[in-house]
Amino acid sequence: MNLLKRYGLVLILLTSSADVISTDYPNDIDALLDGYLNHDAKVMEFIDEGADDGLDFLNDMMPPSPMLRMVDPFTIVQLLIELGAVDILQQDFFLSTNRPARRSLLDMPLFQPNKAVFPIPCFFNTQLFFDFTPTARFTRTSSNINSYIATSEPSLLAALDEFLKALNILCNGSVVTLSIPLVLEIISGMTLVERNIGFMFQTGGRWDRLQLRILFPLYYHERNFFLSQNDLDTLALQFGFTDADLFDDSYAVADRLGIGDTRIEFGMHAIESQWCDMVLSLYATVPTAFAFAKGLAGNTYKAPGTYPSVDFNALYEAALAEEGGSETLAQQEQSYQILTGFLLDVWKRIDAALLDNGLGNEGHFGLGGSLAIDARLDQWVAQPWASCTYWHNRVALEYLFKGDDTRFYINKNNPATYPTTEEFNDPALAEENLIFLQNEIINRISLLGLSTKVQPGIIGWWKSIIAYQDPYWGGYAGTDLWFQTEEKHECISASPDLVATLDLCKSIMPWAFQYKFIAGFGYTHYTEGCTMTLGIDGDVTLFTTGVGRNYMVTLRLDAQF
Amino acid sequence: MIKKTFLSISMLASVSFVQALILESEILNYIDGTIVGWTSVNSIKICQKKIRHFLKEQRTVDGVSQKLFDLAIKEKKNTITPLEREGLVDFIADFVLFFEPFIITLEPIKQGITPLVVESCQRRNRANSLLAAWTKTPEGGTEELFRTNIKTYRALGELCMDLLNFTEDILSSCPKAINAYHDFIDHYRKVEPLVDALLTADKVIISHHGDLYYDLVKYIVEHFAHDEQVTVEKTNKLYTSYNIKKYL
Numbered sequence: 001m002n003l004l005k006r007y008g009l010v011l012i013l014l015t016s017s018a019d020v021i022s023t024d025y026p027n028d029i030d031a032l033l034d035g036y037l038n039h040d041a042k043v044m045e046f047i048d049e050g051a052d053d054g055l056d057f058l059n060d061m062m063p064p065s066p067m068l069r070m071v072d073p074f075t076i077v078q079l080l081i082e083l084g085a086v087d088i089l090q091q092d093f094f095l096s097t098n099r100p101a102r103r104s105l106l107d108m109p110l111f112q113p114n115k116a117v118f119p120i121p122c123f124f125n126t127q128l129f130f131d132f133t134p135t136a137r138f139t140r141t142s143s144n145i146n147s148y149i150a151t152s153e154p155s156l157l158a159a160l161d162e163f164l165k166a167l168n169i170l171c172n173g174s175v176v177t178l179s180i181p182l183v184l185e186i187i188s189g190m191t192l193v194e195r196n197i198g199f200m201f202q203t204g205g206r207w208d209r210l211q212l213r214i215l216f217p218l219y220y221h222e223r224n225f226f227l228s229q230n231d232l233d234t235l236a237l238q239f240g241f242t243d244a245d246l247f248d249d250s251y252a253v254a255d256r257l258g259i260g261d262t263r264i265e266f267g268m269h270a271i272e273s274q275w276c277d278m279v280l281s282l283y284a285t286v287p288t289a290f291a292f293a294k295g296l297a298g299n300t301y302k303a304p305g306t307y308p309s310v311d312f313n314a315l316y317e318a319a320l321a322e323e324g325g326s327e328t329l330a331q332q333e334q335s336y337q338i339l340t341g342f343l344l345d346v347w348k349r350i351d352a353a354l355l356d357n358g359l360g361n362e363g364h365f366g367l368g369g370s371l372a373i374d375a376r377l378d379q380w381v382a383q384p385w386a387s388c389t390y391w392h393n394r395v396a397l398e399y400l401f402k403g404d405d406t407r408f409y410i411n412k413n414n415p416a417t418y419p420t421t422e423e424f425n426d427p428a429l430a431e432e433n434l435i436f437l438q439n440e441i442i443n444r445i446s447l448l449g450l451s452t453k454v455q456p457g458i459i460g461w462w463k464s465i466i467a468y469q470d471p472y473w474g475g476y477a478g479t480d481l482w483f484q485t486e487e488k489h490e491c492i493s494a495s496p497d498l499v500a501t502l503d504l505c506k507s508i509m510p511w512a513f514q515y516k517f518i519a520g521f522g523y524t525h526y527t528e529g530c531t532m533t534l535g536i537d538g539d540v541t542l543f544t545t546g547v548g549r550n551y552m553v554t555l556r557l558d559a560q561f
Numbered sequence: 562m563i564k565k566t567f568l569s570i571s572m573l574a575s576v577s578f579v580q581a582l583i584l585e586s587e588i589l590n591y592i593d594g595t596i597v598g599w600t601s602v603n604s605i606k607i608c609q610k611k612i613r614h615f616l617k618e619q620r621t622v623d624g625v626s627q628k629l630f631d632l633a634i635k636e637k638k639n640t641i642t643p644l645e646r647e648g649l650v651d652f653i654a655d656f657v658l659f660f661e662p663f664i665i666t667l668e669p670i671k672q673g674i675t676p677l678v679v680e681s682c683q684r685r686n687r688a689n690s691l692l693a694a695w696t697k698t699p700e701g702g703t704e705e706l707f708r709t710n711i712k713t714y715r716a717l718g719e720l721c722m723d724l725l726n727f728t729e730d731i732l733s734s735c736p737k738a739i740n741a742y743h744d745f746i747d748h749y750r751k752v753e754p755l756v757d758a759l760l761t762a763d764k765v766i767i768s769h770h771g772d773l774y775y776d777l778v779k780y781i782v783e784h785f786a787h788d789e790q791v792t793v794e795k796t797n798k799l800y801t802s803y804n805i806k807k808y809l
Contacts, residue, residue, distance in 0.1 A: 029633075032722055033633055036634070047630075048613060
């Protein structure tokens with residue numbers, strides 16, 4: 001034992017009161033108060049704040065109140081990497097960005113005449129129709145949104161899960177108000193629904209061997225995302241809407257009222273015999289679609305051709321403040337607004353791609369030809385009823401001319417363009433890396449709506465029915481086959497630099513096919529100078545690809561003069 | 562034990578006359594220098610300073626500026642007015658408000674420090690004190706305990722006294738932590754110019770107050786105590802490495 005310790009020990013033995021319990025103050029409050037009253041030096045020392053050890057800077061540390069003024073890019077880059085953001089960003093969020101294929105009302109079988117030869121001299125036909133597609137296709141093969149957005153991709157969900165776990169650790173388990181996995185889970189159960197209700201007007205006539213038909217619809221068109229009320233409530237709440245209906249109307253329904261394209265058909269009665277009639281026609285689809293009103297029950301959506309601007313700095317500051325335990329309510333509110341604002345912008349762009357359809361063929365002028373044949377059945381069947389029965393076939397092909405449409409694009413995901421680990425860890429490149437990551441966050445989930453020269457696919461259809469018609473009653477049943485080939489994109493109205501970054505293949509509308517069963521019946525009433533037929537028609541989709549299974553029913557009033 | 566006492570007295574003799582107890586609980590062997598480090602010492606010192614500030618702070622009660630002990634004495638002498646008695650509510654509210662950060666800090670480790678509180682209170686003949694009762698209060702019940710049991714200025718003063726005594730006992734019973742605290746101060750003195758330079762450099766994002774500043778200083782002390790050559794480049798590099806360390 002050295003000398004100093006020895007002296008220390010002596011000192012301890014002499015002065016230590018460690019095991020001696022003082023019965024005086026400060027154990028006794030009365031004695032303490034008495035000492036205070038008498039200004040006893042020891043008591044005054046006891047309650048004197050005095051100076052601590054000169055570490056003044058430590059005095060203000062409780063409670064903590066850090067004040068952030070700016071954020072270091074390198075810190076944020078390292079933070080994002082640590083959270084696994086790079087893994088998430090290298091996943092594809094959009095699997096497709098095409099507009100859903102859609103069959104024009106003008107091509108619907110219930111609006112095609114059931115006879116090759118039109119009445120003389122003229123006719124007027126009105127059909128009140130209701131067309132319903134409960135599950136429209138997002139892509140060629142699927143009516144599940146998972147085929148369009150990677151809401152169920154295991155690799156994305158796993159990366160997201162890791163990200164949130166890391167974020168939770170960083171935030172000391174504090175609750176993140178916006179739950180991205182929950183939002184994705186709800187979205188994965190979402191379906192696309194379409195409704196059309198209105199009138200199809202047809203008029204025309206026949207003059208000797210020539211005939212004419214003009215038709216156009218006046219209708220209300222609505223497309224919406226369908227969710228159960230419970231899911232809708234939850235989703236609305238996640239985006240800060242207390243009123244689920246308001247969220248639904250604002251972000252999940254697109255509708256418009258107006259007229260569609262107009263079709264004008266000239267036909268020539270090419271063959272007229274005892275057994276059959278054949279009419280060859282040329283027709284044009286004129287882009288007259290025009291909406292009188294939009295957003296009646298929902299909204300209209302446009303996807304800008306530019307990426308959104310997100311105030312990432314405010315988010316970082318809030319995140320760091322939260323980590324430091326000093327996030328203010330204003331910061332929380334601001335970061336929540338920024339985050340939901342960004343996601344709602346992303347959502348609106350998806351709405352523009354999937355919901356906001358025009359009332360016609362997107363402004364494309366179409367030219368087509370058709371062949372219609374009515375063959376009397378009594379040439380094959382020697383029955384009395386066969387004399388009133390005929391086999392009607394109508395085949396058509398239409399070419400839609402090129403035109404400028406809005407198509408939707410996502411930035412090409414190319415992990416090879418990411419900085420290497422060494423580059424990410426280089427402080428000199430921090431600002432560049434941060435800008436890269438921020439841009440990737442935006443680019444991965446923000447669709448761009450760009451004007452594109454589109455060559456729509458060729459449309460073809462074949463309607464084949466067996467029809468019975470006596471002087472008063474008539475009816476028919478048959479099938480309908482429709483297809484449209486895949487569209488082609490030519491020129492995109494954007495800078496070549498931007499176009500080079502886009503994933504063009506995902507934006508192409510797929511080819512589509514539909515096979516339907518159709519049937520209807522009607523009663524004819526004769527008056528002087530006019531023959532009126534009132535009928536009901538309906539169809540159901542049997543097979544489909546590219547477009548959804550739709551069902552249509554019409555109430556037909558046909559007048560022949 | 563002797564070593565512990567020696568260290569304790571050598572550390573504290575100059576700053577306090579309080580007859581601090583050297584607690585003997587086994588738990589001290591595990592927490593001294595580990596869970597209780599220089600930061601804990603610092604926190605305890607701040608706690609003590611706040612309590613003393615609370616005791617000396619004057620409040621207007623019944624139209625007169627008075628301290629807690631002034632009113633406790635009036636209470637003892639039975640010269641307190643009804644309005645002055647009513648003023649206790651404000652004192653308690655202030656105390657709870659001031660004590661809140663400590664409650665938040667102590668709640669998670671309450672079970673761990675209970676043997677120390679119990680020992681301190683028993684050896685000081687304060688086994689029935691409110692502080693001892695606090696160790697048996699369920700989580701979240703601290704404020705309620707204070708509000709329901711402090712009915713007089715005397716009781717509030719007593720709680721302050723017990724807290725001061727207990728914290729002093731803890732400090733005297735953790736020599737490793739006290740050593741670390743003094744080491745930190747010594748190191749800080751060496752790097753003080755570096756801290757100042759860093760705080761005036763372009764990359765500074767924090768004020769002089771709060772956790773980040775506290776962490777930053779701690780980091781500097783731990784890693785740059787022997788580096789006395791301060792340059793702007795070095796401070797920027799230091800700040801960057803601090804940030805990386807902090808978030809990884």
